[in-house]
Structure formats: structure tokens, C-alpha cells
Amino acid sequence: MADTKGDTPMSSMFCRRNPSRLIIQGLLLFSLLRLNYASTDPDVEGEALVDLLVALNDSNHQITDWNYHFVSPCFSWSHITCRNGNVISLSLGSAGFSGSLSPSITKLKYLASLDLQNNNIAGVLPDYLANMTHLQNLNLANNNFNGPIPAAWGQLAGLKHLDLSDNNLTGEVPALFFSIPMFNFSRTGLNCGFRLDKPCVSTSPHRASVKNSKVGVVASTASCGGFILLSIGAFFAYRCFYMHRLKDSMFVDVAGEDECKLCFGQIRRFSLREIQLATDNFNETNIIGQGGFGKVYKGILSDASKVAVKRLTDYNSPGGEAAFLREVQLISVAVHRNLLRLIGFCTTTSERILVYPFMQNLSVAHRLRDLKPGERSLDWATRKQIAFGAAHGLEYLHEHCNPKIIHRDLKAANILLDDDFEAVLGDFGLAKLVDTKVTHITTQVRGTMGHIAPEYLSTGKSSEKTDVFGYGITLLELVTGQRAIDFSRLEEEEDVLLLDHIKKLQRENRLEDVVDKNLTSYDEKEVENIVQVALLCTQGSPEDRPTMAEVVNLLHGEGLADRWAEWMQLEEVRDQEVSLLCHKFVWGEESSHDQEAIQLSKAR
Template sequence: MIGSTHSRDITPGRSTKPSSTYVPLNIYETNSLILCFSDSGDALFALRISLRALPNQLSDWNQNQVNPCTWSQVICDDKNLVTSLTLSDMNFSGTLSSRLGVLENLKTLTLKGNGITGEIPEDFGNLTSLTSLDLEDNELTGRIPSSIGNLKKLQFLTLSRNKLNGTIPESLTGLPNLLNLLLDSNSLTGQIPQRLFEIPKYNFTSNNLNCGGRQPHPCVSEVAHSGGSSKPKTGIIAGVVAGVTVILFGILLFLFCKDRHKGYRRDVFVDVAGEVDRRIAFGQLKRFAWRELQLATDNFSEKNVLGQGGFGKVYKGVLPDNTKVAVKRLTDFESPGGDAAFQREVEMISVAVHRNLLRLIGFCTTQTERLLVYPFMQNLSLAHRLRELKAGDPVLDWETRKRIALGAARGFEYLHEHCNPKIIHRDVKAANVLLDEDFEAVVGDFGLAKLVDVRRTNVTTQVRGTMGHIAPEYLSTGKSSERTDVFGYGIMLLELVTGQRAIDFSRLEEEDDVLLLDHVKKLEREKRLGAIVDKNLDGEYIKEEVEMMIQVALLCTQGSPEDRPVMSEVVRMLEGEGLAERWEEWQNVEFLTS
């Protein structure tokens, strides 16, 4: 029936229950939306085919699914229009599809670092909303299409390291917003249009173009754009960046205030007492129905348990679109209440976005349940990779361990020094440092301590964490700070170097220290580096770098919190700056107190 369509979200399986604040679509609007989805989905699927994606690549791109906005690497706006597509370093061997030209709302297209062959389709000139096009480091041939000149909003054009030939089209001079033009390392020939030298950043090197030498313009712009005639260009860029920053801040502030005064709904089935049919409309955060997560985890089956800690169990789940997720079922919410406070804290965590922090996808609340939904981390946790390897699993090499240490430090630095209000983790350990598909460190469980405590109005301090990782002042006073996290991070570094647990009673058999910190201190004083380093490394490490990491760990675990470095200092020390001075000072103190 025509009058029965009430929802703008037409994803199959969604409820279409009407709302008093919701304007229904008529049949013509609905058909238009379906056609829009169909065109976008068909274009993207055609690209998958033309790129010759392997069966395990983009496996969730289902051509029978109307809405492509749930597909991996695809980002849509709030109107379900595709705005971003990023497929970098996936080793495709096919060609670009001209069908992609129908994505007229696409703003960002990134396909760098693949083995894409063939020509750039003229139809790319139809992507009139595009602000960034990055096809760097492929095997593209033929000419640069003159239709690229139609992309009046384009700011970044990167075609470096391909096999493009012919001349640079004059039409590129008609791009009024172009800030960055990189065409280096191709086989381009002829004259460079003079107006392209006015772009703030350009690179035409490693071609057969007429520039450089005795020509009036160099083949590459100055990177810093400092001094002389470059200053106005720098001002333009600074102005653009400042303007964008102000706009983004305004949008975030508007959404935050709007959410405080207005409920948002999402058409899902609600079959659990106390579950509210609305959601936080903040960024990409999603409110899940309890039933959705029950089905995704096979009724929270024990076979899907990824881990268990003080905050509850974590289950592996698979959503209807085949997206793998990790569902944390919190254990401290056995009584009603606290929903509003919980949601406020979830909002706060959802805006803490950093490459080394675990991104929150969504959440679910009932009278007795609180669940958080995160992306599934393919390589699980650092603790797992150090101590629970199965036969055939690769050992974390030293270079990877260094990268994990630095990545985790940057994540904690962001929580402590760039979030407002700052976020104290309170349970820093190897089990809470997750590893993505590239073995990059991703800090998880940040903010959970505060989430669990939001309903405890009569308790101001409560020690949370894991024995062996907890700072002494936190145990004695119950008061946490950034420095308690620094202590936990230092213990985590020792886990990373030794592969051992923070507390290990098996060491008693050798009349050694139960605590890893005391164990390492003793061996460090005896200069027995070989006895400290993880035996699984089989001697494949750089002695000086191991010594440096142990030194950073011992500085982080000093008894007095005031003596410990802050995380920004830890980052600098791991990068090789300022460690020697701090270590010498620490050794003098240790000598006097020993």
C-alpha cells in the first residue's frame, strides 16, 4: 500500500513503525531513493569486478543489497549518499570502471598503492562533488582526461608514480580550488600550463616536461612555502584550514547541543523491557537493539568469547551485513537506572578519535544490560600474541614490538593531553592493547572505568585494574591520575620486552621475584639483558634498542608519581629524544636509595 511507507531507511529487515515527528515518504520519493541506492551499489560492484578483487576482498559488497552504505571502505552521509571510497594498498590487478562516474556525491576517492592498469575513465569528470582524487602508485597508462577539469571542487589531485603519457590538459588550469597537484614519476611530455605553477603545492618531476633548468619555474614547489612570494600561498592554506576547523567545530557543537534537547529514533525491533527506541545522533554512533546483538553473538555463546576482564566478557559477533564486531557485555549494571549518565559517557568516548584508539561503533542499553560494540581486531590483543600463540602463528618480531610500543604511547598521550575532559584508562596492560590487521597498536577499554562508575553516586574512588599493573599510590589511596596510567604503561612495556606476565608465581620455583617489575630491575642491575628479553625472539633484536625500552619502562614505573614522565615525554623518549638525561637522573636516585 502506498500509504504504508513511513521510513527513510529502507534497509531490508528494518521496522517501518511511524513516528509523530517523522514525515512519511510518498511512493515516488521512495522509488527515487531505491534507484539512487541501486545506481550507487551497481557502480561500486562494477568497480569491484573491474579491479579483479579476490574472493576475500570486499566480500561484504553484496550486489543484492540495496543500500551500499554498510559495505566496508564505503562512507555515506546522513542521507545515505556515498561520499567516500578508500581502497588503498589492496594489490588489485584490474582496471578502473567508468560506472563510478554515477557517484555524483562522492567527495573522496582513494585508490593508491594498487596495481591498477588501463586508463583513467573520462567519466570521472562526472564526479563533480569530488574534493580529493588519489590514484598514486599504480600502473595507469594513457592521457590525463581533460574531463578532470569539470571537477570544480577538487582540492587534491595525486597521480604520482604511474605510466601516464601525453600532455597535461589545459583544463586543469580551470580548477579554482586546487591546492595540491602531484603528477611526478610518469611519462608526461610537453609544456606545463603556466597557471599550474600558481598552485601552492605541485610536483612535475621525473617526467619529460619542460620545466626546471633554465626555465622560469622549478619542477617542484617548495615544500614548506616559507619566505618571499610563498607567504601569500601559506596564508591561503592556513585560512582554508582554519575555516574548515571552525566549521567542523561548529557542526560538532551543534550536534552535541541538539542531542541534549531532542530524542532520536531508529526503526528497529524492541523486545527487551527497558530498551528505548531512540539513539544518540552523534557522529556515526549507532544504538543497537539487544536482539540484534543476541543474534550476532549466537545468544552470547561461550564459543564466541574473545576475552574476559574486570568489566565483563567480550564476544565475537557477525552483523547481518557480515561485518565482524566485538561486543563487550558489561557486568556492573545489574540494577535499573543510570541510562542517561551512561549515554553521556558513551558520547564522550565516541568523540575520542585517534588511529591508536579503538573506535566505538555503537551501544545497547536495557534495564539490566549495558553493551558496547567495537570493530573486531583481527590479531586480537598484545597479551594473546605474546603468550597464547598456536602452532604456526608468527612471533612478534622486534620491529613490530617497537611499533606497538610507540603506537600505544601515542594513544595514551591523546587520552591524557588532547581529550577534554581528559580520559584516565585505569587498566593499562597488554591485554587491553589490541592489534589490527597490520599489527598496529589500538588501545581498548579506555573510558570504561568511568562508564561503570557513572551510577555510583555514593562512591568517589574505587580501585579498578589488574594486579601487577596498578600503581602503588592508586592501591593505597584509590585515587587515579594520568601517572597511574603511565605506571601501567611501563609494566606493559616490560611485558612487550619479556613476553612474561606482570605477576607470575612460577618464578617462585627459581627463588625469583613474583612481580615482573622487581624481576626486571634485578636482572637490569646485574646487566643480564639476555635473561630479560623474550626467548621467542631467538636473539633477533637490537641490544641498544631493548636497553632503551627497558629504561623507558623503569622511568614510567617509579614509586613516586611525580617522578614519572607524562605520556608526551614517553613518546619523545621512544623516538630517541631526552632519554639519556632522564635515565642518568634516575640511576643517581636509585643509587642513593639502594
């Protein structure tokens, strides 16, 4: 409360400074709280991850975004996969860690996959990992762990993949660990092999029995549900597949990988061995990207063609399996010049892999913010071309696919660039098939903060209009070159959200401050039009946003002036309503003047 009559409460000053951003920032705060409370102990998980990183000794500073003072780990922290607000996967391989494994990791109660391979982590194998009952994948290969395998690890009944190879271990391998579907104890000093008459690497007796047997191959193929069908001129060929036994590899063939669960025409099924050879056994130096469900590796097939290999890390969970099935199904029915084409896939009992063409020019986000010396930056003509291409791709998904497809994670990082810098929408792992009779679906919120529509954050309901919102934010990324959320803007007392930042600059007619400083030349009128389309796409109410078919027309200037005039009028009304709400919040009552203003705003 003010001490004198002339003082103005801080909340009143804030309302007058930028009233329209209260709604979106309030929704952002609500969504953060909503996701946090979805987890049993969300703050504990964030603190546990920071403690873990300190103990691991990230001397190479590979991880810079783990800071629980900012946001929940499940929003923006790298190397993490979450479900229902809980951390379920950590991918920390080849990060140069030289410390030890902290007991704080046991606070990640729902962790299913832990990958720490190819580091220099030292110490004994911790027995407290036995408390992590959800653990299915444990990869500690190529570190400096010593001592025996803790007997307590026998409690990890759900363990399906255990790799301890290339460590300084001693003692015997407990017999029960040889029943794990995939294990590797080679080059460790552990007693296996001849002394225990057990293999140091998991093998498949079924594969051995049919190796080099034509009859075995035919039987295996027949068990898949049918013989290979090939005929000249056939447009679609449905095939069930088999794989040969893998040799000389830490990832070995296992029983059941010939189970035919997916058979699609014109999409190739690769063997795991082919994928391993293409990616140099998933060498960390070949990683070109990382998403919510896995890593993406650059690879070269036997015919010398370059590919991008997406390996799902959450392969044993319902979410990872569903994402794989969904992506293969989607890409098999959605074919368009502005959509990423699926070359093939690979499935085993423990792997889910997708193979795409390699995009030499990488992503829009890379070209906007992560250019390397000698790489071409995006000029205005190319950015405009990308805007149109992405719009056409989304329009196809919404209007011409039956059932229609919602992408749900549209952003600059998921728009790839072909050899001609044409936009290609990628990463359908978060997409959702929508029945034409259903206007929206309710599901757990997925996507990237800053790109997620407010109604999706608050209700969990997504629709085509959530994609329109994401597209609008992407347009702002193209114009400004900035991220959708940038905490560094706080230092300049600017809005963290790019959308709020642009709205403020637009109200102040500061077009020159909107445009990316890396753009040396551009058409001011075209920039103004693109910004207007972006703001029309990012309106708070989904009903007010245009469809993607309408967006394509607006990009050509058709009807833009009228829609923009309506938007300006709506914004004025919204600002008045928010200001009145702020006034009521600060002073606790409404004046007759306020009542009259409210009636006028409703009338408009």
C-alpha cells in the same frame, strides 16, 4: 634474635638481598589487606567460591585460578566481578559443570548476577537462594535441575531476569513470577501457557499494540524526544531510536527499551535482535575475551562485517550503567589511529552492549603468551612499533582530549592489534574523564594487579601518572613476554612482581635474561633503551615519572641519557635509605655512622 654473635638475623639478610623491593612489595601487601578489609567477610567469600567450584565438579578444568591461598578473589580470579571488595557477579556459563549447587553460595551476600546456563548441573532448585536478597539476574537455563520452583523464591523482590528454560522442572509457576520483567520457563515441564493462561516467556503488551503500525512507530519515536534527522552532508546526526518486537528468542523485547537516553552522532544504535543474530544469541563458543564488566563476543553483522560485541553483565547496577555511559561518551570524543573505534551500541532496560570493529590479530597479551599453531609471534620490530603506538594513543588521551582522559587499566591484554599489527588501545570501561582544573581524582581502585601504580593502591588517587606507570609495566611485558605478576617465579626464588624481577636483572647487567626467549633476534641497544624508559615510567613517586609527551621523546632517545643518569642516582639514594631503615629495624637503634649516611643521602 641471633643465638651467637656471628649470626645474622633473617630480616637483615632479606634487606641486603634486595632492599628496594621492600617498598613496592610492602605497598602490594598493604593494598591486598586494604581491599580485603573493604569487604565484610572477604576470606569467607574466597572459601565460599572454592566450595562452590568443588560442588559444581569442574571436571574439564575450565577454572584454574580460584585459590584463596594466593590473593583475594577480587584481584585476579576469573569469571568474577567485584565492587567495593565484594563479589557481585558470577559468569559461569558453558563450563561443563556436572555437579550441584552448593549452599556456600549464600555466603556471597552481595551477589547480584548468577549465570550458570548451558551446564549439566543437577538437583532440585535450592530454596536457600531466597536468602540472596541482592540477586537481580538468575540464569540457570539448559541444565538438569528438577522439581518445582521453590515458593521461598518469592522473597527475591529485586529479581529482574529469571531464566529456567530447558530444565526438568515440574509443578506450577507461582503467579508472582509472571511480574518479573524478563522470564523464561519454556521447555521445562512447568505449567504455564494454555493451562494457566500465562506465557512461558515474558512479552511486552506495549510492543504488541504498536506492531506493524506506522502510527505506533512514529509515536514511539516521538516519545524518544525527536524524529530522525538526516540531511546530505551533515557531519553529526542526533537520533533517537526505536526497536521492533523480537521474535523466537529467549531474550525478548520489554517495555521501556525505546527510552532515549543516549543520542550520539556517527555512532549506530543496534537493536537487540541484530546483536543476537550477529553473535548467534550470545553463543559461548563466540567468546573472545572477558573483562571486569562483561564478556566480549565475536559477531558478524548483516552486511558481513566482523565485530566484537561487549556485553555488560553488571547491567542493572550503578557501576555497570556508569561504565556503559562512560565508555560511549569517551569513545565519541576520542578519535585517534591508536584508539579503538566504537561502531555502535545497544540499550534495553536489561542490556548494555557496545559494538567495536573485530581485531583479527587479537591482543598483545595473546600474541605474547597464548599463540595458537600457525599464528605469527611478535618480532622485535613489531614490539617496538606497538610500544610507540600505545605511547601515542595515551599521549592523545592525556594531552589532546578536553577534558583529558585517564585509561586506568593499561596492559598488554587491553592493547589490540589491527591488520597491520598497529597498537590500538581498547577497553575504556575503566577510564575516567578528568577536569583540566583537577590534578587527580579519588575513587575506588580499579585495574589489574601488577599494573596499578603504588600511590593509586595506597590512596585511591589516580592521575595521568598512573597511566604512565601502567605503560611502563606494559613495556616490560613487551620486552620479556612475561606477566606483571607471576607466582611461578617463586619456584626459582625470583621476585613475583615483574618490575622487581627486571630491576634485579638490570642491576646485575643480565640483559640477555631480560629478553623474551621467543625473540630470536633483536637490537641490544634498543632493548636497553626500552627497559630504561620502562623503569623511568615505573618510579615509585608519580612526580618523578615523565609525562606521556616526554615518554614519546624518550622512546626516540631524546634526553634519555640524562633522565637515566638521574634515575640511577635516585635509585642509589633510595637503596641507601631502605638499607638504613632495615638496619634500624633489625638492631633497634641508629649508629653515628647511620646518622651521617642519612644526612649525606638527604644532601644528595
